[in-house]
Amino acid sequence: MPISSPFRSTSRVSAYLLALLGVLLATLVRYEMGPVLGGTIPVVLYTVPVALAALHGGFGPGLFATLTGALVSDFLFIEPVYRFSLESQSSVVVILSFLVTGLTISYFGHRMKTLQGSLAEQASKLAAANRELEQSDRRKDEFLAMLAHELRNPLAGISTAAELLKRARDAQPRTVQTGEIIGRQVRHMTKLVDDLLDVSRVTRGLVMIEKKAVDLKDAVQGAVEQVKASLAARRQHLTLDLADGDILVCGDRIRLTQVISNLLANASKYSPEERTVRVVLRATAEQVELAVADDGQGIDASLLPHVFDLFVQAERTPDRAQGGLGIGLALVRRIVELHEGSVTAHSDGAGKGSRFTVALPRLARAAGSPEGSQGAAPAQPMPQGMRILVVDDNQDAADTVALLLEACGHSVSVAYGAAAALARAGAERFDAVILDIGLPDTDGRALCRTLRARPQLRGTVFIALSGYGQEQDRRASMEAGFARHLVKPVDTGALIEALGAGRGVEFEPTHRH
Template identity: 55%
Template sequence: MRNKDTELNFLMGGGEIGSMMRNHDWSTSPLGHPETWPQSLRSVVGLLLNSKFPMFVAWGPELGFLYNDSYVDVLGGKHPQALGRRFYDIWSEIWNDIGPLIDCAMAGEASYRENLPLLMRRKGYDEQTWFTFSYSPVRDESGQVAGMYCACFETTAQVLNERHRIKENERLHQLFEQAPGIMTVLREPDHVFELVNHAYLQLIGHRNPIGKTVRESLPEVEGQGFFELLDEVYKTGKTYVGSRMPIDLQRQPQGPLEKRFVDFVYQPIKDDAGKVTGIFIEGSDVTDHYHAQMELQRLNRELTDKVTQLESAERRAMESAQQAERERSRLDALLEAAPVGIALVDINGKLIRINPANKILWGETLPNPENVDEYEEWKGWWADHSVRHGRRLQPYEWALARALHGDNPRDIVEIEPFGMPGVRKTMLNCGAPVRNTEGRIIGAVVAQMDITDQIHAEAALRESEAKFRTITDAMPQMVWSTLPDGYHDYYNQQWYLYTGVPEGSTDGEGWNGVFHPNDQAHAWKVWQHSLATGKQYEIQYRLRHHSGEYRWTLGRALPIRDGSGKIIRWMGTCTDIHDQKLAEEALREADRRKDEFLAMLAHELRNPLAPISAAAELMEVASMDPARIKETSRVISRQVRHMTGLIDDLLDVSRVTRGLVTLEKQELDVKRIVSDAVEQVRPLIESKRHHLSMELAREPAHVVGDQKRLVQVLTNLLNNAAKYTPAGGNIHLKMETTEHEVILSVKDNGIGIAPELQRHIFELFAQAERTSDRSQGGLGIGLALVRSLVELHDGSITCHSEGIGKGSSFTLHLPRLMAQERPTSDRHEIRFTSDPEKRLRILVVDDNEDAGNILGMYLEALGHEVIVERGSRRALERARIEKPEVCILDIGLPDIDGNELARRLRAQPHTAHSTLIAVTGYGQEQDKMNALAAGFAHHLVKPVDTSELLAILSTLKLS
């Protein structure tokens, strides 16, 4: 007696679900108690219970549902009620999505889905989820599909994260476009432009320097010292900071030089080994600031002059006081109205005057130092990205202190205003000494500008640009962008790698020149329409690849709009779809040829069916004499042989083209091949009254090959020549030899071959295009078979025709076997003899009653004892009683197939040594191998070649 606990060992372990299965009430489950489960289900359940991957199995006609601990999170509130229930009752809300996949699994076909969206109700409400999973069939002990098996994992978080990442990338791109700072990257010792932003292009007049050196792009800068500074930074690896650097630029084509003032930081770019590989330049165009400062200095000079005038006026006379007061009022008005912070100090550094803007910068509690040493109270740090960046300013380093020594400093510093602990501001400090009429320094002035927002914007722009270019260069598509008016100003590296054009050469409208000439006008028209309407740009065109080939490409672009809906930029991609386009064209061509072949095949099969049907009806209704019956029988036999030939041709070309034919190679005399082929085709040639001439080489010519197949090749060529040559035509067969080849050619003066067909003449079904009346018959596979057989003999075949009505010629080249290379052949022929006195007991099994009865009548007419059965089980019973020496079995039987019936007959003592012959419509090589493995001694394909069957029976001996 079996122990119950032992019966349930496969449920041991498995965590919470394993424990639930052992204690579950299975009385209401379609699965029944686990003790009754088949071994195949137990194996699958044991596997999923011990897996940490979410899994379930659905078993039986009602798909009872079982799962593991890892699947509990997927079920949510449906657990634990789901255990053992019907699959549909658990997941009815998503059945429309998964039902077809379940049907496929139960039909024996596995499936896989990635990120499939499912609207699930597992927590009392509908929630959108995504899953990646596979459904696989599970078979029982008999090999039948009894259930299905699933491994899955939820990808909802990944899908939502990917959508969030796309939105973030769009935001970074907008930040990049809005950043005002100047930035560019130079590479190599020659300082080749690798990256530039829009602000830099504005500075140099929208010239595109990408891929060019600085000297090539900005020749007018020669002699202004910039090239030398770049060389120094690249050579030494030291950062250079330049303030208010004057530069003369030609910002308009053929225009005059324009002086601009720029703040630049030249930062070396180093590799992991510390070697300088390029220079990163950032800065800002401060021309407007410079002119404002110059105006301020002018005012300062005016102020100094006025102060001097006031001092002189006080010494000269009281009458000058009124004029001095007016000048002081003007100065006060200037200081009050100035948008930058201004401070004046005396020769000792004592603060004597500040304007309101300065108080806004430093706070209302600004101290009043008596001298430079008291500048220690001011908190400031260098912020110029030099080696001193971040270091605290000493009292003597402030711009006012240095101006008192005659300097004109221009510094970028970060300060902490008084009374605002923790607050930081970035300022531009510009100082200048104040001199009297004798040129002696009597004080100093400083102008201070808050540039905090500008610094933050420039930093954000640098980060955004780096992310944007990294993302676009990593994409497999070509990415580009334009200004709102359609001016192309950016391409990623994929564009230049794909097209091979120099960087910058397709900016503006240069892109249209890379398109195929026939596509340029249309592409330009569609692009202009999108620019005018703001609608999405999408088009397919041919783009010139760097190899020179024009390849089909899908172009798409979308507008980017600001908060008011105004288009501020266009972003686009180009995707290579050339292989897809070619595949679609090839598929359409294959579909067309398939339809033509099916129509032609139907035509060819109906042709012999018509006389067969007419002959059968004639034999049924008419009283015919023996001569008429014999003639009718010949018609049927002749048409059956024709249909058999068509089917054999199809199977033959399938086996040959798939490499499933084994050649019986031996040394062959080519003249013998020619003789056999001519003998086979002579009836057709004579029936059409053709004149066949032959020109054969005198010397012997031998090859290594298969006699039957080479005769088949030459017969096919001669048959084609005869069929496609009008009656009374000429056919010339020629054999030539060279040192290494035997050359056979067949030439006719028939209908010829059109030039466009000659390229496809050796492809399958090409004959369907050769003649429109289909009068010659055939499936159009002969020449495809010929080429395959010739190539199996290491030869080649060519075709030539001058055109329609000018005849055609086919030339066959085979490797010649010289005398010293001829192998010794041990091939011998097997000849069968027939003994008409021999009587055999034969069992015929065929579910087609007519086929079985006709074969039985034929064998009885030959003198044999025949038993005919339609079913396998009845045939086994008759075989035990009748003990047949020969069993002729159909393979495609309905209850037990012929291969299984053969195995059972071999297992019975009375038929263990009987000769088993398979008669079937399945003629592939694998079918034959399956039959021999099941115990058959011979494999014949329907309709049976009676001469082959008689040859087999004639060799058998009575037991």
């Protein structure tokens, strides 16, 4: 048997009290208006408390107000007064009309009360469902971040081992080729991991950009560097038709490079081998247009309006050679919109290629120097003979990084945990320390702060090497005192560049034993 809530009972009592109070107030008003109304029956006045009672408490309080109003009217205002009698036909009609009106109002008030209760219940369920979705979304983001971290650890070891295969002094051509194949596949898997994280940020609107003056031609060149290996593997040709002079926009160079590389990768993926991919960059005084065109399979007219939606892909071939997660173009649109621009797709149909055009507001040179162009720091020379400490609880990852750095001419020590790192740093001096963030015995950032406080490590450059690569992770590393935050699997060039920048700018080399 259901148990009634005390709050519900209190609400019903208050509804009856409201009905009684309303009838009394209507009676008082009618009594004060007696000299004006004379013997007129006050039906209109008494419908007000009926409506209020019905809306507040439903049918019962509305009926109570109706009957009470009818009895009071009959007793006080219908001749002869102070008696319950209906002697004239007109009085009977008026009272009956009032009763019918009151019953109707009470019924519809009851229906509205029921609907309000239903709506309140549905709203409560929706709020609970939203809370569950938010919690689920947070758990999903945490899972994806952890998944990315756990995947990047083995990928880091594989990637560095592949680089070692290519750099071995006695490497045979087949060994070098094997290393290149492994490296390409690792980069592809890393891209899939990054896409998994990006899809969460895109759907939640968390893709943020840092706006600076950027020469879009620099972003094009950066994107070409990222995709040239895949273009070469498919023996595809790339033509660049870039306008003369600086083409400045206000935006995030890394994200703009990502937009262009995604479009180039998409063009390569959906084009047969030995075809041409074209990049055209044009500008007017107010706008910059960048187009990426191919001679590939094209886009069906039914798919064209949806190509920028999440998880939308062209029909897959049976061998699934044109893989992917279907979020690249959705990410492109989101990033372009954050830059106050637009992106469109055009295709004449299946087999007739496609063309993607990005339009961005042009930035005048007076607004600032372009990032990565004017005012850029000169390239640092490749460091030689540095004393480096590598700290990572993943032994394979630590050992392969150490072997790679030794192959580059550095002296390297390895520690597989914070305690070992502290012992090493107490006995030796290092020019650079490469730290994993997710150490089991302490947080890598806390270890960085501890090591930086040691006098013998004053001037040492600290580089974070982590499977966590979101913006908040990078920011936290910078706040902890790291000069760079690199994400596993680390690109060899990026690591060498970080050591060079650190040695040239971030610290003064210490004396080596």
